[in-house]
Amino acid sequence: MDPENTLVMTLDTGPVTIKLRPDLAPAHVARIKELTREGFYDGVVFHRVIPGFMAQGGDPTGTGSGGSSKPNLQAEFSREPHVRGVCSMARTASPNTANSQFFVCFDDASFLDGQYTVWGEVTDGIDAVDALPKGEPPREPGKIVSMKVAADA
Template identity: 80%
Template sequence: MAQDPENFLILTLEGGPVVIKLRPDVAPNHVARIKELAREGFYDGVVFHRVIPGFMAQGGDPTGTGSGGSKKPNLKAEFNDVHHGRGVCSMARTNNPDTANSQFFICFDDAGFLDRQYTVWGEVVSGMEQIDALPKGEPPRSPGKIVSMKVAADVDNAAELLP
């Protein structure tokens, strides 16, 4: 069965593509925001400013500091029952649950202690080795960069990348 390219992201890192399956069924507003920002080119050139081995890689801040976001309003939390396991994509936020904006993280390993406290919006379905290879640190000395992040429906050769 063909996959719907509207519900996949192609996250291109310096090492190659990462394919993320979006979960509008559990976080429709967060998925809409990620797609909107991706289509605006917001994430292109943005670094992974916090990469903790065994935990997660965080990016999506245009300032690269961990304190920035888009100019769009913050999102209301859409906590769900999806487990924070390896490859899960979730939104970063402050201590206030309704402050997710543009920053996100991808789990390296099981992080079940985050379940139902952060909004899961997707899962890496291929290319996780590219995430594993990101330079580590808080911040990394030479952080890994998002070359581009696009909705698969907007990518000519997406069909050959999708599972």
């Protein structure tokens, strides 16, 4: 495990370990770590949780239309498949609009391959992601209690 490229995301449903993939998306990994180190994700909810598809969070407003005050990122698409446990950036219909929102795949979502930026993968704790309340938005959304870069923990 590389502590500088590992996130520990504590959900209200349990801990999740994410291996970051700077080899696939260096700018996106840098942004996720920057926001994490600023405490941006602490207390943020998963506003869109679709069974068999994915759990989306990272919007401080909890509505799905917000982001950080930082500029949007240029897409870093790769051939990495969207499979169970993959972490990828959410965006609008325009490819270069990823900012702070991300999603974790519950299942194979190959129709997203090459169109969304993969930046990490869950290596432990996928059951905590599975346990998030479902809905668009969930009636009582699950949240990120804290998110830390392992090197800082």
